[in-house]
Amino acid sequence: MATSPVVENLSTNLDQIFIITRDWLTHFLPAAWRPAVDVVLSVVVIVCVFPGLFALTTVFERKGLGRIQNRLGPNRTGPFGFFQPIADGIKSLTKEDIVPASADGVLHFLAPVILVVAVFMGFAVLPMGRNMVLVDMDAGLLFFFAMGASTELSVFMAGWSSRNKYSLLGAMRAIAQMISYEVVLLLSSVSVVMITGSLRLTKIVDAQNQYSYGLPHWYIFTPWGLAAFIMYAIAATAETNRSPFDLPEGESELVAGYHTEYSGFKFALFFLGEYLAMFSISGLGTTLFLGGWSAPLEVFNVVPSWIWFFGKVMMSIFVFIWMRGTLPRLRQDQLMNFAWKFVLPFTLLDLLVTAMWRFMGEGWLRWVVSTAILAGAYVLMGRVSMYRQHFAPRKYRYAD
């Protein structure tokens, strides 16, 4: 396709606008300082952009949930209620910071700080656009999961140090859930690593940033990739404690779970940490399965790459909100059974299918075989577990 050189030049400049701005800002400095200042600038941008997105998302979430529940949502502060997060921020800053008398002061303080720091670290390896990655690590995916694993400890610290039964119960639930679903999260991304042959996230994006007949080579458009993506999405929802897996904070049972005893800005930090975890896990899902910053059709490559990345992330956030407004909360035993008896076996099967895909070579045969195996297994597992459920008219033990 022939585009005029002016348009092409403009689109390349827009695509690299952040890199160009950064280089312009640092070109006054002596060359020896430049790498360090570059890193500091990128960190500052990450630390500003994602909390900004968080503020925007809280409004969208409350408005979206309101629409789903047939009400208006916040509409008093500013135009259409869009200044609500500012009001919320001022409120949480001016609120008294209450620490329970019997609480473990140091751990109670450290828990939200460690959570936010660990979550922010995950953004370091995410490629957010062409050439837009803070640290292009050889073991980037492993780094991301290592940082994700460290958040579990901060949840435990919060729950245990509060000396409150609801906090402790919430923390225990959260950790049990996070450990169970982390296995799935890791295994579903292993299939991507098997195909790409690298843990480097930029390489994973590059492998998907190819087009045949104008259509992209995203991993979600392959049978194994679709299955792995669905399993990844389930595990990511559970890992971020979002509805329908929001048992750790189930407000009808546990007050607010592990952050029951937090108030003021520490509570705001937990809130921020949860939303940042949502952004980073959506960003990783985008990178692994949805082609990262690559455009959905070859003709759309004129649009800057970072728009695609953030667009895909915000789409995933919208799905999170949609699910929260739609699905009821699971029970603890349902949660565990679902993880260990359905999601994990299916992910393991998907690993086998991925290996087959890798060694069957090009051609239509591998599409047919892997789709047949995955669909057959899905139907079979569903039938067997439905058969075991023994659906019958419900009997109430004490209220007949």
Place this chain on the structure above:
Amino acid sequence: MGIMFYLIAAITLAGALAAMTLKHLVHAALAVTVAFAGLALFFLNLDAQFAGFAQILVYIGAVAILVVFAILLTRGSELPKDGVFSRTWFVGLPVAAGIFAVLGWAVIASSKALPSDAPTPAVNVHDIGVALVGRYVLPLEILALLLTAATIGAVMVALHEKERAK
């Protein structure tokens, strides 16, 4: 061996010392997590990314969580009345000294066997992966079998308990 080494060493040692001396078991478990993090930093300082991140993932993400779970489930989280130091601590002293001597001897001997002027091998994650499923595939499979057996054993133990309780 720059200033980074001494900084990380100080953090690791402080974590380990705190894990020994703190009264509360949960505090001790969290302090040992600091020591684990220090070890991970050592690996990263040596440019061994895979080992460092695996250390964080396994030790901070799994082992530390397992330890605090075990403490909470076994009601060991109450404060001991008569201090954390055992009365027979002097028996442990020669054992610890002996282990330290053997380790020190091994480290010093290894520096003779492996001359330090050899070039540092540049190992990336790809090479480690190829080695794991190529040359070291048999040990890997044996380890996997062992871990599977342990998992099945754990499930069996849990099942047995449940049946007895009925």
